[in-house]
Amino acid sequence: MSAPSSYEMNLFSFKGKTRILHLSWIAFFISFVVWFNHAPLMAMIREDLGLTKQQVTAILILNVALTIPARVIIGMFVDKFGPRVVYSALLFISSFLCFFFALADSFETMALARFLMGFVGAGFVIGIRLISEWYPAKTVGLAEGIYGGWGNFGSAAAALTLPTVAYLFGGDDGWRYAIGSTGLLALVYSFVFYINARDTPQGATYFKPNKAGAMEISSKQDMLLYVIMKAPMFLTLALLAWKLGPQNLKILAPATVLAIYIGLFAVFLYQVYHIFKVNEGHLKQGMDPLQQYKFKQVAILNLAYLVTFGSELAVVSMLPLFFMDTFGLTPLMAGMVASSFAFMNLLARPSGGYFSDKFGRKTSLMVLLVGLAVGYLVMSQITADWAVPVAVLACMCCSFFVQAGEGAVFATVPLIKRRMTGQIAGMVGAYGNIGAVCFLTVFSFVAPQIFFMVIGGSAVIVFLLVAVFMEEPAGEIAEILPDGTIEMIKVG
Template sequence: MAPSGFNIFSFTGKMKILHMTWFAFFLTFVVWFNLAPMLGAIQASLGLDRAQVTTLLILNVALTIPARIIIGILTDLYGPRRVYSGLLIVASIPCFVFAVADSFTQLALARFALGLIGAGFVIGIRMVSEWFPAHELGTAEGIYGGWGNFGSAAAAFTLPTIALMFGGEDGWRWAIGLTGAMALVYGFVYYASVQDVPKGSKYFRPKNATAMEVTSKGDLYFLLVMKVPLYIALGALAWRLKNVGIFNPATQYAVWFGLLLLYVYDSMLAVRANRRVFTETVPEFQRYKFKQVAILNILYFATFGSELAVVSMLPLFFTDMFGLSAVVAGMVASAYAFMNLMSRPGGGMISDRFGRKPTLLILTAGLAVGYAAMGVIDSSWPVWLAVVAAMACSFFVQAGEGAVFAVVPLIKRSLTGQIAGMTGAYGNVGAVIYLIIYSVVDASTFFFVIAGTAVLGFVALIFLEEPEGEIAEIDEDGNVTMINVSRAH
């Protein structure tokens, strides 16, 4: 049951912002996931082998790791209206390039660049948090994330049919090009239709734009540690590209060395942005605990990371396991993403009603069990039962995502974009790691590995603290505003 006063059928005020923003996110996912349902056609058209196909899947999520961090910073600085509009317009360019590519190298470069559009999610988290009070925030963020995430299912349902309508070997090019045109147009529509904050409200910006602010020395060291997996995932991608012949060994080592230098520079920026923690004690009312961010990062690694990986491989899984055609396999596999319409809003709504931590504990346990069940699927199963298992698993995955982002905006309002960016980036780290694992093991082992990481997430959750009370924000003039973060007034 939605909070009182929450009219999903309204298209005015905060509800207009929610609807305009979830649709922007929906389009980013249509564009981002226009690859999976077209893989069969692309593979046949350009003669790709399996290693090249799995590399394209990994490249699709790679750039999103740093992009979500950068886009989160830009969102906090310049506001979601400008950043979302700009992202949709700019990302349409590599989408068009991918549609006309005629070699694997061109496909790989365009798909890598297109990972930029996967960063759109974090922008809307900040936008929605500006328009909805704490007791409605889980529901609103769940609708934003769930209905937007449905873009991957919409792509799986519609793009193979659109490609067939155009016919011929190049039908996939028209289908993918169409998604780029939709993003381009909606970028201008969004800019003309929304505002960053309600009339009379203030948009809080971070004091330092180069790195996330923390409030203690221990948290600064923790932040530096939590940055490491982001670079490891990019290093693993370089290793994968060497294995399929895009990089030679010298290039791989050069990329690794460059990532090491980039981590050192990134760490220096973080220390410089937080040097006050070495010389003064941050007032209690201004503090937040970075461990909250770290726990949400781990949970999103297991939830959204697994969703990205599974959505990418599921059409091929159903084709190989049950001998389905590309169109039918795409539609069947989309059942996993279809659950986003209900699951992610449901996770946020339950979180609003019964508490953030209890909800996450239950959903994470269900996620582990669900993936373990998928690990035992084989060709002797009826197809309908395999689909039911995938949909049941996806409920816990996506409801868990909704519950994670019911917490993110309640940690520190002025840092919401950066916190959402880091948490979202961990989702992509999970996707890269899971897809690399998928490229070297069978599907059953792949699902069991995900179940194991969900267990680790459950253990981390024990240390999460339920957001309660108020958080303090200070504007450019030094005025203090207290923002309620309790789930009910």
């Protein structure tokens, strides 16, 4: 069997699959602490190094830039080498990038370190594959939701604790010690995870893709859709280069931006070529029906994660300022009030996974998208005439549907094609970052009320796509064992 047959969820145990769940969410939690360790310390960093507003903005942008391709690359590594090795290596390498950032003494060095640290944001996709190996379809949604929700809380934990850590160390270098402490945490846990984690239950097979570098596709139509869905990843990176270029933040020179555009286009063409080469053989000969899957399922989940996690990242970035400007709150109070949006992760994301397990993947996702759209419509109506507690309640209700929707998306990801779960999770996860960049770009041109309405309208469009094109995972998917025999894995 590829997963234990038991359906119990005993979170107070540290044995078997529950042990793997706890090891995984803690690894994800630490990766998010590391990824966002700079955010609550930016005021100290800005003062210590004398950074300008444009330079601070550039560091924030660079922090998410590498995560888009990194999630795709890490997804491929996970499928090929297994979660245990890849998660341990990611945490190990990220710890030294942390130390690099903590020791930076100029904007250029800090910008490079922050760009490279975006790589740790890809850690999320590793646990998606690992959890799917240990939990059966009946409970995989809840397990993935706990992994994502509890791990995602790492960004809030960093905001709550690192300023205090920096204060305890004291002096101008307090922020450096706080950043370094998160690197030390990642370094130690990389060994803990490697020693204690296992890719699969004892006796189970870890299925790997037949070819590396691109996903295997079942039909020519699916391959065209795959290429189309690849394009936004490169366009988003080009958009980030434009933001850093002479027309905006003036960090990159015109020649550098042009070189980035040319490089991205060349890499995209190579990716298209590689997709064709990986799939050329079996598409000509015809793929075994047992091995086929529908790529439209992946495409729909990409877009669903774009409007769920993408909107969460965008809203969390602008919400403190929105509360300051709308209600005249102090920065500290506005930050505390706005944090209510992220805090819902602890409950909401597992709830989305549970609803998917209980009521069906498609139905749950559709209901949550409707709730998300209504939630953002309500937020678009917030004005200074509202009572602050009512506005906070509206934000929390909206965030529940947003984060539960994220849980519903990743309750479906492991049920499409087991041996490519890492690659699928990587692509879906990358679309979350694409959504954040797109929505924040919209925000830079319009009022907050229009910004919220744009997200709500996008959710309505995705709802219609889910309703028309998404299929409920059902029956079994086939995987071929190394000896050539076929194993059927239940997904519905």
